[in-house]
Amino acid sequence: MASMNEVAKRAGVSIATVSRVLNNSDSVNEATRLKILKAIKELKYQPSRVAKRLRSKSVSSNLLGVLIPDIQNPFYVDVLRGIEDVAYRNNYAIIMCNYGQDEKKEILYLDILQSEAIDGLIAAPVNENDQRLKNIIKGGLPVVCVDRGLAGIDVDIVWVNNEEGAYSAVSHLVKSGYKRIAYISGLPSIPSSRMRENGYRRALENAGLMDSGLIKYGNSSYASGVELCAELLDMPNPPDAIFTGNNLITLGALETIHKRKKQIPNDVAIVGFDDMFWASSLNPPLTAVRQPAYEIGKRAGELLIQRITDPQRPCIQMTLNAELMIRSSC
Amino acid sequence: MASMNEVAKRAGVSIATVSRVLNNSDSVNEATRLKILKAIKELKYQPSRVAKRLRSKSVSSNLLGVLIPDIQNPFYVDVLRGIEDVAYRNNYAIIMCNYGQDEKKEILYLDILQSEAIDGLIAAPVNENDQRLKNIIKGGLPVVCVDRGLAGIDVDIVWVNNEEGAYSAVSHLVKSGYKRIAYISGLPSIPSSRMRENGYRRALENAGLMDSGLIKYGNSSYASGVELCAELLDMPNPPDAIFTGNNLITLGALETIHKRKKQIPNDVAIVGFDDMFWASSLNPPLTAVRQPAYEIGKRAGELLIQRITDPQRPCIQMTLNAELMIRSSC
DNA sequence: TTTTTCTATGAAAACGTTTTCATTTTTTCT
DNA sequence: AGAAAAAATGAAAACGTTTTCATAGAAAAA
CATH class of the missing domain: 3.40.50.2300 (Response regulator)
Incomplete structure (x- = not known):
């Protein structure tokens, strides 16, 4: 890779001038500008972003x-x-x-x-x-x-407004007549997990359906969706609907539900946080809270x-x- | 951010020695080594990867x-x-x-x-x-x-062996009794698209089912899957099975098939190149060629x-x- | 014409490393 | 004890830029 020095030499100028035309930061004679541009082209010169970054905190190193x-x-x-x-x-x-x-x-x-x-x-x-x-x-x-x-x-x-998004999703479940609505949460240390839980709680408390035993906390992964959904379905009195805390949890839960040959939404309904562009090709087409x-x-x-x-x-x-x-x- | 210079000063040595203990590249007295390590800790010194990268082509800049x-x-x-x-x-x-x-x-x-x-x-x-x-x-x-x-x-x-993967997928369709098997290809300029097409052709030629009219070429995108699948379904004599050239094409094709309320695999079968971890939650669970x-x-x-x-x-x-x-x- | 202001340019420092070379000190060998 | 080898260290160059400062010449103003 050609350096600025080689360009300068070929154009018969100093590197300072080369730098100047490169950043057109200062006045430089049109004739020399052309010479330099020519040299740059001939040498296929590409400035080193590394050197630039090292040199100047002030200028953007991109x-x-x-x-x-x-x-x-x-x-x-x-x-x-x-x-x-x-x-x-x-x-x-x-x-x-x-x-x-x-x-x-x-x-x-x-x-x-x-x-x-x-x-x-x-x-x-x-x-x-x-x-x-x-x-x-x-x-x-x-x-x-x-x-x-x-x-x-x-x-x-x-x-996004996580609380509001969760609230609208769970409210929709409530309106649809579901009574035992579970929540598979992501890691509670993540703020969005808690915001979504808040929305879930608000919707259920409004409807008088809140039951803390229906909340499962996981680590936000696909695997957690698989496992926690299984735990829910294994309950003596399992939920009739599940609200899942993110994309991966949703897909994990779907996996479990299908493995158990449960029908959605007849046996258990599901609505997820996070839409996916293929959501309408899932079985069944998934109702979900879409984040842009x-x-x-x-x-x-x-x-x-x-x-x-x-x-x-x-x-x-x-x-x-x-x-x-x-x-x-x- | 502290630099090597500051470390050197605080430890009362030259930057050369600091560099030496950092890369333990050369013998340095244990006492000074400790002094330097101490200074590094105290200053929370972190070497600049940028400077390192600029200086030495030889050593890895990571x-x-x-x-x-x-x-x-x-x-x-x-x-x-x-x-x-x-x-x-x-x-x-x-x-x-x-x-x-x-x-x-x-x-x-x-x-x-x-x-x-x-x-x-x-x-x-x-x-x-x-x-x-x-x-x-x-x-x-x-x-x-x-x-x-x-x-x-x-x-x-x-x-992966794209030709072989495609061959096994299409052969499976053949064995399952499908007669008019289409291929929605990705960009033909991409080698894997062509390799997959070769496998597709080989399987169909072996079975005497090859019909070039059933190959559609797209740009490998989700949208291309949507559109080209529609074109296939709109044919006067549409295919009874579709082999899709990649992930996104598969999802696009599924979208179209569902939108038209066609049953899979009764109305039209589909097998895709590229598996997805949620493939068993698609409607229906998708048969696919899995690349690791x-x-x-x-x-x-x-x-x-x-x-x-x-x-x-x-x-x-x-x-x-x-x-x-x-x-x-x- | 003389002074002043621009315009155009180069020299050199700086960014933070690595590395070569030189030097001093210590150790080991005869 | 003297020579040779080894260990420990520092000075300085180099990587490829940007930028400050200085300066020479040209143009403008007096």
Whole structure:
């Protein structure tokens, strides 16, 4: 790879001038500009983003970090797509960090990201007390949270109204006549799990149907959906409907229900948090709370780039709408 | 962030010595080693991966590129997971590049990756003649291909036997008595699309059932599955079974079939290339050719790290097994 | 014409490492 | 004891940029 030095030599100028035309930061004579451009083309010169990043904290080095708990969850894949679209449009590359809801791994990734001198970070933190991330934010790195907030610190965030989304889903079950409505929760340490539980509780308490014995807490995984759904179905008095706390839990629960040859919604109804684009091809077509995942990612990306260019901008909490997609699983 | 200089000062040594204990590359007195370690701890010093990368081409700077055509395709998500697992275990960070099967975007990402001075690259190239990628390989960057090969150049690759996988799937349809078996292909410029078509043809020719009018070519997307399946169903003499070229096409085709209230497999059977972990919860449980996607990623990651440490190692073509998962969609 | 202001450019420092080379001190060998 | 070898360390260059500072010449103002 040709370096700036070689370009400078070939054009018969100093690297300073080359840098100037590259960033057209300063006045340079048109003739020399052309010479330099020519040399650049001839040498197929590509500036080193690494050197640029090392040299100047001030100027953007065009690297973003994305820290997510579970790439296997289609929700985060869509968020990532949204981020990637805006990143690419702005010539940012993305370091993707999938920490698997493992706090140790999250910390290590945060260290790596700092060490890589990223310009900004989009993160769904392991929980709302994530001290390491808070410190990083205090340290001045532009950060936007997605899906999960951070307690006691001002930070940009893009998410949906989880409580409201859960409330509408469970209310819909209530209206449909279900009486024993269970909730398979994700990790309670994750704020969204608790917000969704709150919505679930509110709906059931309004209807006088609340029964804490019908709440199962898991670790947000597919496997947890499989197992906890089995536990529910094994109860002496099993639920007649299940509200699942996320995508993967939903698919796990479906797996169990089908394995047991139960009919949906006759034997047991199900509505999930998180829609999937193939939800209408599931058996049966799944009723689900749709989060605008792609848009969450896109908005987060936009906010981040804004913050990078203007670190003083006041923080924004952007709450998008969650929408109940009614199909035939309840 | 503390730099090596500050550590050196606090420990009362030169940066050279600090570097030496960090990489324990050279003999250093135990007492000074301890002093330095203490200073590092006190300052919470983290070496800059950027500076490291800039300085030494020779030593690994622990950054990998992953270039994939479509992050929305669950197959690539699993491949990515596999890569990420081994990358993380080896302290590599990953720059994720999702080029959306867009050649321009792929080239731009390749430029960026070079400019970021990555240590190695795992790529599913846009097609087998990808000149830019070939040049990069010739330039000496360690590269491993996944899922898609490269013509006329020796390169590590991990994939499955697409021809064989397709053959077994279509043979199964034949054995089940279907006579008019269609194929919805992905982009023909992608080698795997053609390999799968070859397997499809071989199975049908063996059975004397080949009819080129039953092949539809699309762009590998969900939307293409939706549309081309509709075209097939609209034929005066529609197929009684459909073999779909990938994950997304399968889901798109299912969507169309359901929208038209056709019964699977009575009205039309379907078997897809690419399994999904929720395939048994689809309507009906989907028969599909399973690629060991996670393992493909994992193996590719391992091969890449091997190649980074030993660039001379002869190239390996690793062909994993594709397995037909028989469920009830045919 | 003389002074002042621009315009155009280069030299050199800085970013944070690794690595080579040189030097001093210590150890080991005759 | 003297020579040779080994151990421990530092100075400085290098990686490829950006950016500050200085300066020469040209244009504009006096």
